[in-house]
Amino acid sequence: MTSKPLYVYLQRPDTGDWVTVGRYKLDGESEIGRFRYAPSYEAAGHAWTIDPVNLPYLPGRDWEARRYRGLHDVLRDACPDAWGKMLLQRQHNLPADAHDSRYLALAGNVDRWGALAVGPSATPSVAALSSPRLPMLEALSRELIALFERRPALDARLRQRLVATPSLGGARPKTTIQDADRYWLVKPFLPTDAADIPLLEHVAQQWGRACGLNFAETVHHALGDGLSVVRVLRFDRLGKRRFMAVSGASLLQTEYPFIGPEESARWSYPRLAEELKRIGAPLADRVELFDRMVFNAVAGNDDDHPRNHAAMYHAQENRWRLAPAFDVVPNPVEAPRALTMQLSMGRFDISREAALADAIRFGFKTLDEASAHLDALLDRIGAGFTRVEGLLSPELRDLLQPRLQDNLALLR
Structure with a gap:
């Protein structure tokens, strides 16, 4: 068949x-x-x-x-x-x-x-990009929540559109909205959330950017009746153009969700760094990946599975590059002591030894060079937090402040 x-x-x-x-x-x-x-x-x-x-x-x-x-x-x-x-x-x-x-x-x-x-046809037939505009953000967000809760449509036209565009990845309800020639993923707070996840994601992304890392741009919206929404800039869209992208899972030749422990054994930051080198990405991208690994360890983002990493094709450079970081969300319930991706061979634990054991595979010439880079990076991450902590609610500040100090100590 x-x-x-x-x-x-x-x-x-x-x-x-x-x-x-x-x-x-x-x-x-x-x-x-x-x-x-x-x-x-x-x-x-x-x-x-x-x-x-x-x-x-x-x-x-x-x-x-x-x-x-x-x-x-x-x-x-x-x-x-x-x-x-x-x-x-x-x-x-x-x-x-x-x-x-x-x-x-x-x-x-x-x-x-x-x-x-x-x-089904050998001749391309592709609809043009067309997404709701930014002024519809609140209505779209409320319709997403109603759809998630299996409630009747609040707006039949919006409901029809959401049902007709189910292509996006991830487990959370989301849709795309357009502002001028830029496209944004829209993700609202859900009644089942243990914390204000949209605000947490926004602050984590801004935190990474404050550290000088290549994190996707985000905007947070606090709307009526306590509705919290984050929109995340899509790196694979600009105007009428779409850009080639491939997930970290594909680069690592592994499945996600995995079907057994043999798959998760392939989930590795050092291996992903080597795949970036293999496909022609520059040294700077491997160092950026190391920095993101350390950031995830400090922030406690253990949702760092391989589909939450990606490479994109840069036509101007005629090569593949590490895509901006996305879906960086610190664990909202507890402080993890390990990441989902290996920091070094067989090591998932958040520790200095695990972070440095395979540092050479990220492109550092010596372990001493990697160690000095790590120390400077930890200083940047700590300083970056002070620039964004004012965005946090008191509950999220109480969640992240002690975690920051504990994990910085584990990595120093």
């Missing part, structure tokens, strides 16, 4: 035109997927690889996929996660074990992550 072909389209990094980049087919019995770059793509002289680790550009070759029950990693990146899958299950009465390729095909291309789109 072989599925019908699903064609993969790419918005060209140079001109913005859409081209058919390849074809995907799934063998339903073996659950092996096969992707082949299109002959027309080769004939036109295009050479952009859509996944620099798992799908290098080699014309005429079938690339097999065995992870994700036969869906290639970069196509899994373009699928919705828990929130979007739930919407599609409701809308199409899908079983809980539906193959990810079903979600890929049904999700629609308007709000999909990155620069890929899919369709």
Whole structure:
């Protein structure tokens, strides 16, 4: 039982035109997927690889996929996660074990992550980017909450739009809003949240930026009736252009959510640094990844799984680069003593030894150099917190201040 072909389209990094980049087919019995770059793509002289680790550009070759029950990693990146899958299950009465390729095909291309789109035709047909505008922020946020709680629509038009654009990843309700030529993810406070998660995410992102790290821009909104909303700038959108992106999970050749401990053993910051080097990212990106690892350790962000890291293609530089940090949210309940990604081989614990053991793999020449860099970074992180702590509520300040001091001590 072989599925019908699903064609993969790419918005060209140079001109913005859409081209058919390849074809995907799934063998339903073996659950092996096969992707082949299109002959027309080769004939036109295009050479952009859509996944620099798992799908290098080699014309005429079938690339097999065995992870994700036969869906290639970069196509899994373009699928919705828990929130979007739930919407599609409701809308199409899908079983809980539906193959990810079903979600890929049904999700629609308007709000999909990155620069890929899919369709049943060999000729690209992709809807233009179109998102609600910033003045609709509050109405959209309230509709997201109502949808999350399975309440009737507050605004039928907005509800229809949210249900029709379930492509985004993550477990929390979210949508995209447009302000001029920039696009923002909108994530509201949920009644089930243990703390003001939108404010916590905003402060963490601003904290990282205050330390000089490449964290995504955020804006926090405190709206009527205590509604808290964060919007996060999308790095894969600008005007009419979409930019190629690939997740850290794809770079590490691992599944997320993982299906066993053998998968989580591959979740490693040093390995991700080596993959960045392998795909041509500069040394500065590996050092930035080290700095983010340390920041997550200090802040207690143990939701640092490999799908919360990414690389994006920079057309001007003609190479892949580490994408801005996103979804950096300190644990709102307890102070973790370990991260989800390994700091060094076999070490998940928040400690100086774990942070420095594999520092050479991030590009440092010596352990002494890495140690001096770590000390200066910890000073920056501490100073950065003083610049943003005024944004915190008293409850969140009481959560993060002692954690900052404890974790700085563990890493010094």
